[in-house]
Amino acid sequence: MRKGRRVVVPFGKRKLAGVVVDEGQEADLKGYKAKELLDVDMELPPLSEELLDLTKWIAKYYMCSWGEAARSALPPGSAAATARSRIKTVIMVGLSPNAPEHPPRGSKQFAILEQLRIWDAAERLPVTQTELLAAAGGTSATVRRLAQMGFLEIDVAEMDRSGGGSSDRDSSRLDLHKEQVRAIEAISNQLDSGKFGCFLLHGVTGSGKTEVYLQALQHARKTGRTAIVLVPEISLTPQTVYRFRSRFGDEVAVLHSRMSQGERYDAWRGIGEGRYPIVIGPRSAILAPVKNPGIIIVDEEHESSYKQYDPAPRYHARDVAVVRAMNNGATCILGSATPSLETLSNARQGKYTLLEMPERVPIAGKPAKLPDIHVVDLRNEKTLRQQNRVLSERLVNAIAARKESSEQTILLLNRRGFSPIMECTSCGWVPECSDCSVSMVYHKPLHHLRCHYCGRTAPVPVSCSSCGQPTMDFAGSGTQRLEEELEERIPGIRLLRMDLDTTSTKGAHHRILDQFGRGEADVLLGTQMVAKGLDFERVTLVGIINAEAGLQLPDIRAEERAFQLLTQVAGRAGRANLAGEVLLQSRQPGHPVIQFALRHDYAGFAEYALEARSLLNYPPGGKLFSIVFSGPKDEITRKYAEQWRNLIDSRLQSVDRLGPSPAFVHKLKNRFRYQILLKVPTNVPSSHVRNGIQEANKALGSLSDGYRLTVDVDPAGVI
Ligand code: ADP
Numbered sequence: 001m002r003k004g005r006r007v008v009v010p011f012g013k014r015k016l017a018g019v020v021v022d023e024g025q026e027a028d029l030k031g032y033k034a035k036e037l038l039d040v041d042m043e044l045p046p047l048s049e050e051l052l053d054l055t056k057w058i059a060k061y062y063m064c065s066w067g068e069a070a071r072s073a074l075p076p077g078s079a080a081a082t083a084r085s086r087i088k089t090v091i092m093v094g095l096s097p098n099a100p101e102h103p104p105r106g107s108k109q110f111a112i113l114e115q116l117r118i119w120d121a122a123e124r125l126p127v128t129q130t131e132l133l134a135a136a137g138g139t140s141a142t143v144r145r146l147a148q149m150g151f152l153e154i155d156v157a158e159m160d161r162s163g164g165g166s167s168d169r170d171s172s173r174l175d176l177h178k179e180q181v182r183a184i185e186a187i188s189n190q191l192d193s194g195k196f197g198c199f200l201l202h203g204v205t206g207s208g209k210t211e212v213y214l215q216a217l218q219h220a221r222k223t224g225r226t227a228i229v230l231v232p233e234i235s236l237t238p239q240t241v242y243r244f245r246s247r248f249g250d251e252v253a254v255l256h257s258r259m260s261q262g263e264r265y266d267a268w269r270g271i272g273e274g275r276y277p278i279v280i281g282p283r284s285a286i287l288a289p290v291k292n293p294g295i296i297i298v299d300e301e302h303e304s305s306y307k308q309y310d311p312a313p314r315y316h317a318r319d320v321a322v323v324r325a326m327n328n329g330a331t332c333i334l335g336s337a338t339p340s341l342e343t344l345s346n347a348r349q350g351k352y353t354l355l356e357m358p359e360r361v362p363i364a365g366k367p368a369k370l371p372d373i374h375v376v377d378l379r380n381e382k383t384l385r386q387q388n389r390v391l392s393e394r395l396v397n398a399i400a401a402r403k404e405s406s407e408q409t410i411l412l413l414n415r416r417g418f419s420p421i422m423e424c425t426s427c428g429w430v431p432e433c434s435d436c437s438v439s440m441v442y443h444k445p446l447h448h449l450r451c452h453y454c455g456r457t458a459p460v461p462v463s464c465s466s467c468g469q470p471t472m473d474f475a476g477s478g479t480q481r482l483e484e485e486l487e488e489r490i491p492g493i494r495l496l497r498m499d500l501d502t503t504s505t506k507g508a509h510h511r512i513l514d515q516f517g518r519g520e521a522d523v524l525l526g527t528q529m530v531a532k533g534l535d536f537e538r539v540t541l542v543g544i545i546n547a548e549a550g551l552q553l554p555d556i557r558a559e560e561r562a563f564q565l566l567t568q569v570a571g572r573a574g575r576a577n578l579a580g581e582v583l584l585q586s587r588q589p590g591h592p593v594i595q596f597a598l599r600h601d602y603a604g605f606a607e608y609a610l611e612a613r614s615l616l617n618y619p620p621g622g623k624l625f626s627i628v629f630s631g632p633k634d635e636i637t638r639k640y641a642e643q644w645r646n647l648i649d650s651r652l653q654s655v656d657r658l659g660p661s662p663a664f665v666h667k668l669k670n671r672f673r674y675q676i677l678l679k680v681p682t683n684v685p686s687s688h689v690r691n692g693i694q695e696a697n698k699a700l701g702s703l704s705d706g707y708r709l710t711v712d713v714d715p716a717g718v719i
C-alpha cells in the first residue's frame with residue numbers, strides 16, 4: 001500500500017478514515033489478527049512524503065495528533081469514512097460517424113436519434129446525456145443501447161468544479177524602480193541557489209510589493225518549480241488575486257473559504273496532479289499538495305488570520321510556510337508594510353534577510369508621497385456625545401469636499417472597540433492591570449474589572465484616575481449609526497457599507513468593491529475590512545472614526561494590531577497621482593501608538609513595543625503556551641484547570657505560570673472556559689515545556705464527558 005493513501009479501516013464497530021503513514025514488514029501482531037482495509041481512495045493523489053513529514057512536524061510543534069495535522073492537508077470531507085467518489089463525471093453523447101443505415105426500432109430510440117441529428121445540424125454536439133434526455137425523453141439505458149448498436153458515441157468526462165484557471169493573461173511586466181530591482185535580484189539569486197532562504201520584504205503601502213512577488217514567481221516558474229502564495233482572506237483581497245490571475249492565467253488555482261466541498265476537492269486534485277503549479281489561498285493553502293515548491297510568499301505576514309485557533313492543528317501558516325520552504329530548499333518571502341515583531345526580530349537576528357522599500361512607487365517620474373495624517377482631537381468636540389454623533393465637523397467637511405470634486409473617501413470604524421472596556425470620556429484614560437499592561441475588562445455579573453491574563457480584579461472606578469472627572473463610560477459605536485449620521489449631515493451622499501452584515505452572502509465583497517471602483521459611491525465605510533489591500537486611485541481621503549479603539553484590548557498584541565491597522569488604512573489614500581490625506585479622530589491623540597502612526601514611524605513603534613514585550617517575556621522576547629479548559633459546568637471546569645496548574649507547578653518551575661483565570665470569552669456556546677498561560681523565557685528549551693505539558697496532561701487523566709483541554713502554542717489574539 002502506497003504511503004500517503006487515504007484509507008478506511010474498521011475500528012471496533014465503527015469505520016474510521018486514515019492515512020497510510022508507513023509500510024512495514026510483517027508486523028509481530030502478538031496474537032492479534034490484522035484486519036483488512038475497507039476501502040482505499042485511489043482518486044485523490046496520495047499525500048506526498050514531504051507533506052507527511054510536514055504534518056508530522058506540525059503535530060509535534062503545535063501539540064496535536066498527526067491525524068489532526070494530516071487532515072488539514074486533505075481536502076475537507078475526505079476525512080469522513082464514507083463514499084469515495086467525489087469526482088463528478090458527465091456523460092457526453094455524440095453521433096457515430098459510421099452509424100447503421102436503417103433506423104432504430106424503438107420509438108424512444110428514434111426520438112433520441114432525431115434530437116441528436118437536429119443538434120448536429122446546428123453544430124451543437126456533443127451534448128451531455130442529461131440535456132439530451134431532458135429534450136428527447138428516454139433513459140440512460142436507451143442511450144446505452146443506441147451506443148451498443150453503433151448509432152451513438154459516449155464519452156465520460158470528468159468535471160472540474162474548482163474553476164481554477166483562465167487563459168487570458170497580461171504578462172506585461174512593469175519597469176521596476178530601484179528598490180524593487182534590488183529586492184528581485186536578491187530573491188532571484190536565492191532561487192538560483194536552490195537552497196532555503198527567507199526574506200522579510202518590508203515595504204510601505206504602495207511601494208510595489210505585489211510586483212516583486214509577481215516577478216519572483218516568474219523567476220521561480222522558469223526554473224520549473226511550483227509556488228504557494230498566502231493572502232490573509234481571499235474575499236478581502238480580490239485586487240491582489242486578480243493581479244496574479246492576469247499574470248499567470250491558468251497556472252493558478254485560487255482557494256478560498258467559501259468554496260463548496262466539491263470545488264475544493266477538484267482544486268486539490270488538480271494541484272496534486274500538477275495542473276495548477278501556482279496556488280493562492282488563505283492559511284489552509286500552505287498545506288496544498290504542490291510538488292517541489294520553489295517559492296512560498298506570505299503577503300501581509302503580520303495578519304492574525306494566519307493563525308488557526310479551532311480546531312486543531314492550531315498552526316500559524318506563516319511559520320509553517322517558513323518550515324515548508326526550509327524542508328524543500330525553497331525561497332520564502334514574508335511581506336508587509338508593518339511586519340510583526342516576531343518576524344522583525346528574526347530578521348534582526350539574521351535568520352531572515354531584510355529587504356526594505358521605504359518609498360512609494362513614483363508616479364509619472366514624480367516621487368509619490370505617503371499621505372499626510374492629521375489628528376482630530378475628540379476631547380475638544382464636546383457636543384458630539386450630547387448629540388449622539390461620532391463625526392467631527394472637520395471630517396464631515398472634508399468628506400463633503402471630496403464629494404464635490406468627485407473624489408472618494410474610505411471611512412474606518414474599528415470594531416475592536418466593542419468589548420466592554422471602560423474609558424474616561426474627558427481624557428481617554430482606560431484602567432489597566434498593573435502586572436500585565438493590558439486593559440481590564442468589565443464583568444457585568446460581578447460588576448468589577450478583571451485582567452484576562454492574570455485574573456487580577458479591581459472595582460469599577462467612579463471617577464477617572466488620570467484627570468479626576470466622574471466621566472467613566474463604555475467605549476463603542478456602530479457602522480449603521482455612522483451611515484445614518486452621514487446621510488443626515490451630507491444630503492445626497494452615496495454610501496457603501498462593508499461589514500459583517502453586508503458581506504454575509506457569496507460574492508458580496510466583490511460587488512461592493514466593484515461598485516466603489518466604478519465610482520458609484522462617494523464613501524466606502526466599514527470595519528477592518530476596508531483597511532486592507534484596496535487600491536483605488538480616486539480615494540484621496542481616509543477617515544478613522546475611533547483611532548484609539550482596540551488599543552486597550554486585553555491582548556499583548558493590542559497596540560501592535562492598532563498600529564498595523566492605522567498604517568494599513570492610511571495607506572489606502574493617495575495611491576495614484578492625487579495626493580492623499582488622512583483624518584484620524586481620537587480621544588487619546590497623545591497615545592504613543594497614535595503618535596507613531598501619525599509620523600509613519602514603524603521603526604519607532606517597533607522599538608517601543610519590543611522593549612515592552614521583552615520586559616515582560618512576551619513574544620518575541622519569550623514564548624507563550626495557552627492551555628484552555630472548557631466544559632458545561634463552571635465549577636468543574638475551574639477545578640480541572642486548578643488541578644492541572646498544580647500538576648504543572650512542580651514540573652515547569654523555570655517558566656512563568658499565570659492563571660487559571662476565566663478566558664476572555666468566559667462562556668462560549670454554553671461552555672465555561674478557563675485559561676492558564678505559560679510564559680517561557682528564551683533560554684528555556686520549548687521541548688522541555690512540551691514534555692512538562694504532556695506529563696501534566698497524563699497525570700490529570702482523562703476528563704469527564706463534555707470537558708476538554710486544548711493546548712495553543714504561540715497563541716494569537718484574545719482567547
Ligand atoms: P504594495 O503591495 O506595496 O502596497 P502595490 O504592489 O499594490 O504596492 O503597488 C502600488 C501600485 O503601484 C499598484 O497600482 C502597482 O500596479 C503600481 N506599481 C508597482 N510597481 C510599479 C512600477 N515599477 N512602476 C509603475 N507602477 C508600479
Ligand code: ZN
Pocket residue numbers: 433434435436437451452453454455456
Ligand atoms: Zn494582569
Ligand code: ZN
Pocket residue numbers: 424425426427428429464465466467468469
Ligand atoms: Zn479622565
